Amino acid sequence: MYTFSKKFFDLNKNFFGIISLSFILFIFFISIFAYVIAPDKTRNANAMNLSIHSKKPGFKTLMISLNGDERKKFSFESILFGSKDQINQIPIVKYEIKDDLIYYLPHASNDSEFKTIESKNAEIIDKKYYFGTDKFGRDVLSRIIVGSRISFYIGFVSVFISLFIGVILGSISGYYSGFADKIIMWLINVTWSIPTLLLVIAITLALGKGFWQVFIAVGLTMWVEVARIVRGQVKQYKERQFVIAAKVMGFNDFRIITRHILPNIVSPLIVISAANFAASILIESGLSFLGLGAQPPMTSWGLMIKDHYNYIILGEPFLAIIPGICIMLLVCSFMILGNSLRDLLDVKN
Numbered sequence: 001m002y003t004f005s006k007k008f009f010d011l012n013k014n015f016f017g018i019i020s021l022s023f024i025l026f027i028f029f030i031s032i033f034a035y036v037i038a039p040d041k042t043r044n045a046n047a048m049n050l051s052i053h054s055k056k057p058g059f060k061t062l063m064i065s066l067n068g069d070e071r072k073k074f075s076f077e078s079i080l081f082g083s084k085d086q087i088n089q090i091p092i093v094k095y096e097i098k099d100d101l102i103y104y105l106p107h108a109s110n111d112s113e114f115k116t117i118e119s120k121n122a123e124i125i126d127k128k129y130y131f132g133t134d135k136f137g138r139d140v141l142s143r144i145i146v147g148s149r150i151s152f153y154i155g156f157v158s159v160f161i162s163l164f165i166g167v168i169l170g171s172i173s174g175y176y177s178g179f180a181d182k183i184i185m186w187l188i189n190v191t192w193s194i195p196t197l198l199l200v201i202a203i204t205l206a207l208g209k210g211f212w213q214v215f216i217a218v219g220l221t222m223w224v225e226v227a228r229i230v231r232g233q234v235k236q237y238k239e240r241q242f243v244i245a246a247k248v249m250g251f252n253d254f255r256i257i258t259r260h261i262l263p264n265i266v267s268p269l270i271v272i273s274a275a276n277f278a279a280s281i282l283i284e285s286g287l288s289f290l291g292l293g294a295q296p297p298m299t300s301w302g303l304m305i306k307d308h309y310n311y312i313i314l315g316e317p318f319l320a321i322i323p324g325i326c327i328m329l330l331v332c333s334f335m336i337l338g339n340s341l342r343d344l345l346d347v348k349n
Contacts, residue, residue, distance in 0.1 A: 017340030020333040027330060031148040035082045039127075040142035043082035046297045049137035051108040052091045054316050057132040057140075064090040064104060064122045082146070095124060131322055134308060140319065143299045144326060150293075150300035151281045151330060154215055158280040159273050161219025166226025167269075171257050173227065174234030184227070191224045200283055204292045214293050218280050229272055233265040267345035274338030278331045285327050301327050 030037060040047050052061060066088045091107035096114075102122060103114040131140035173184035191199070203217035237243060238261065246256045287293035288302030289309075296303070301323040308319035 014340055014344070016336050017344075020336040020340070023329065023333045024337065027148055028152060030145055031152045033079070034146045034149055035079055038139075038142040038145040040087070040139045041078070041083050042087055043084055044297045044299050045082070045139060045142035045146045046299075047087045047089070047138060049089065049091050049107075049133070051106065051137065052129075052133055053135050053137040054311070054319070055129060055133045056316070057130060057318055057322075059129045059132055061107060061127055061129075062092045062095065063125045063127045064092055064095070064102065064117065065125050066122050089127075132316075132318060134304070134319055135311070140304075140322060143304060144301070144323060147299045147301045147304060147323065148326070150284065150288075150298075151327070154218060154284040155277040155280050155334075157215040158219040158222055159276050161216065162222035162226050162276055163269065163273065165220070165223035167230050167262070169223070170227035170230025171234050171262070174231035175238055175253065175257055175261075184231075188224050188227055191221070196221050196279075197283065197286055200287060201290070201292060204287065209292060209295055211294060211298065214284060214287055217287075218283050221283075222276050222280065225276070226269070226272055229268050230265065233268060234261055237261045237264055267341075271338050271342045271345065274334050274341060278334035278338070281327065281331055281334070 035041050038045055052059070090104070092104040093107055095102055095104040097103075097119055100119050101116045102119050102124070103116055105112065105114055129139055129141065131144060134140055134143065169184050169187075173181045173188075199221045200217045203220055204213055207213040207216060234257070243256060243260055246260050251260075284293055284300065285302030285305070288300050289306045291306065294300040294303050304323040305320050305327075308316070311317065311319045312321075
């Protein structure tokens with residue numbers, strides 16, 4: 001383990017692997033503390049201001065924020081899931097304060113008549129949208145930060161499901177020959193022959209649209225490759241002398257598989273898990289783009305592309321390009337990390 005760690009963190013030999021792992025950990029940290037980091041702390045970063053919709057990155061405006069809307073107090077629930085209360089903010093062009101009243105001109109107003117509000121019930125703040133605003137006037141940066149949770153959740157849950165199913169079926173198929181192996185291989189080949197996205201769509205339609213349904217659907221389609229790898233490795237190791245010795249000593253099959261064979265095939269499982277993590281992110285993005293993934297008002301990177309892909313030809317391409325770049329960087333990081341692990345765990349190296 002020490003030798004592997006030393007080789008992995010050797011900057012000269014594994015520069016891109018270290019950079020990829022650092023980026024993955026960075027996104028993971030952001031996804032955990034999304035509502036602490038995001039400027040918009042409402043649930044799903046869903047605070048809308050239609051008067052400032054589709055503004056470019058770096059857009060600045062003055063805001064009248066009503067007292068009590070942006071609460072300074074935090075609860076454990078708000079840190080995990082965001083605030084249930086909608087933030088009531090009014091974008092304005094200019095303002096004056098006279099006699100405890102704020103005279104303000106709303107942003108994108110059709111008339112030049114100033115409106116009023118009591119100054120004790122409001123405060124003036126400068127607000128900057130670093131990634132601009134979407135078609136509903138929501139903060140794109142906040143939506144990106146909160147949307148990163150979907151990508152990581154889908155990765156972890158789907159990889160866990162695929163490992164659980166794939167390791168069990170692959171171990172049974174590889175360790176036992178005969179009828180069990182034929183049945184499992186038939187199931188693997190049938191599942192393998194169906195296009196992944198088509199199978200996910202079918203499962204999603206059967207389970208219904210929703211957050212957890214997508215996780216289950218993606219996980220149920222990714223176990224096949226895991227099972228094939230585990231089956232081949234188990235077939236190879238069950239003929240080794242240490243396994244034969246364990247049988248002679250009277251150990252049962254469950255102990256032999258779990259204590260003697262599976263620990264020796266962890267390396268290829270780590271590599272395939274990294275690849276599956278990247279694949280699950282792409283599948284979720286595709287499902288969200290088709291309207292079968294995360295459902296509004298929940299946000300995900302794929303859903304953000306679906307909502308704004310037509311803006312590419314309408315002069316606001318950043319609304320679709322920014323989440324697309326996020327997906328590309330995260331998927332590339334997992335693929336590069338998987339390749340680095342494969343090279344380092346190869347006994348020939």
